[in-house]
Amino acid sequence: MSLPTTFKAAVVPEPHGQHTIAERSLPSLDPSQVAIKVTATAVNPVDWKxxxxxxxxxxxxxxxGSDAAGEIVATGSDVKSHAVGDRVFFQGIIGNYAASTFQQYCVMPAELVSKTPANISDDQAAGVSLASIAVVTGFYDQTGHAIAPAPWAAGGNEAGKGKAIAIIGGSSSVGQYAIQFARLSGFERIITNASAAHHDFLKSLGAHVVLDRKSATPQEFVAAAAGLPLSYVYDAISIKETQKLGVEIAQASQVATAVVTVQFVDSDAAQLGQSKEHKVQVKQILGLGSSPALRHLSEPFAKAIGGEDGWIAKGLFVPNRVRLIPGGIGAVEEALKTNKDGVSGEKVVFRPNDA
Incomplete structure (x- = not known):
């Protein structure tokens, strides 16, 4: 397999425009880059936003597009870690069109590319990286909760020892991964909320307590910690209502001092956080793994989660369930609409190279 001179891409032709299919080509590889045939790409809310x-x-x-899986078709002159034919998955680079994934081929820095283990499909692998980096940033970076050490480092499996964590929106793509990272970090009490249909599944991922998505109160979150300090609150949904709930959980805990959100900070939630003696900050993170400021996390994450000796291969990390939209590269608008209309517990995926 080789990199073709041109290939098909779904492009936005003008601001706010619907996608059209066009021919594109890639620039020459830098020494540290790999070229990838995109066999599956996931759709996330950031895409239609x-x-x-x-x-x-x-x-x-x-x-x-910035969440995908595929097969390496070419490597830069300095790349020793990957080879042509390797199955891989990765977070693309927003705004860098050569490294975006709603197209049949792309390029990526090799150090940010994980190897896909044999026990999962490319469709499953396509939805791992973006949401995971949102959790990794929110949990372990200084812009988030700064939990240390990270789970791939020595002692990282005990970072949560003697502590509880609340994860709002456990059945979401990000929420499912947050539960698993909390388990990998050794939290003794992982508390989340979801509709009843998802309770058993989230417990299988590592949640100790799953409360009702609509009715759970801040006091119930704190009570579910069973006497352990509820030290961290992570909001995987990050709308006004969930940010305010997160603040109220942190206030009720009298321990947690921040709510990490993956979207813009709601001003009412921020004001609520400063309204009582126990102050709570609402902190937005930006999970762009290619950012130089996050390479200290994104590079070791890429190694730890992938490969035949990584977390996925060992059964320690489970990808989101997949909702496949057929139609090849032409399925992009249907895939975006499906995600925008709302999915529960699944990752929307399409295959750019399918007919």
Whole structure:
């Protein structure tokens, strides 16, 4: 297999425009890059938000997508860690069209590319990286909770010893991964909320207590910690209501001092956090694994989660369940609409190279 001169891509031709299919080509590889045939790409809310709100896009036509799996078809001259034919998964680079994934081929820095183990499909692998980096940033980076050490480091499996963590929105893509990272970090009490249909599944991922998504109170979250300090609150949904719930959980805990959110900080939630003697900060993180400021996390994460000796291969990390949208590269608009309309407990995926 080799890298073709041109290939098909789904492009946004103008601000707020619907996708069209166009021919694209890739630049020459840098010494540390790999070229990847994109066999499956996941759709995340950030994708349709970028298009609808016209953010991160500096020129048109634009290419979206930053969560994918595929097969390496070429390597740069300095790359020793990967080879042509390797199955891989990765977080693409928003705003870097050559490294975006709503197209049949892309390029990536090799050190940010995980090897796909034999026990999962490319469809499953495609939805791992972006949401995981959102959790890794929110848990372990200084912009988030700064839990240390991270689970791939010595002693990282005991970082949560003697502590409880609350994860709002456990059945979401990010929420499922947050539960698993909390387990990998050794938290003794992992508390989340979800609709009843997801309770058993979330417990299988590592949640100790799953409360009702609509009715659970802050006091119930604290009580579920069973006497352990509820030290951290992570909001995997990050809308106004969940940010306010997170603040109220932290206030009720009298221990947690921050709520980490993966979207913009809601001003009412931020104000609520300063309204009582126990102050709570609402902190937005930006999980862009290619950022130089996050390479200290994204590079060791890529190694720890992938490969035949990594967490996925060992059964320590389970990818999201998949909702496949058929139709090849032309399925992009249906996939975006499906994600925007709302999915529960699944990752929307399409295959750019399918007919």
């Amino acid at each position: 970028i298009r609808d709100y016209n953010v991160f896009l500096k020129e048109y036509p634009a290419v979206l």
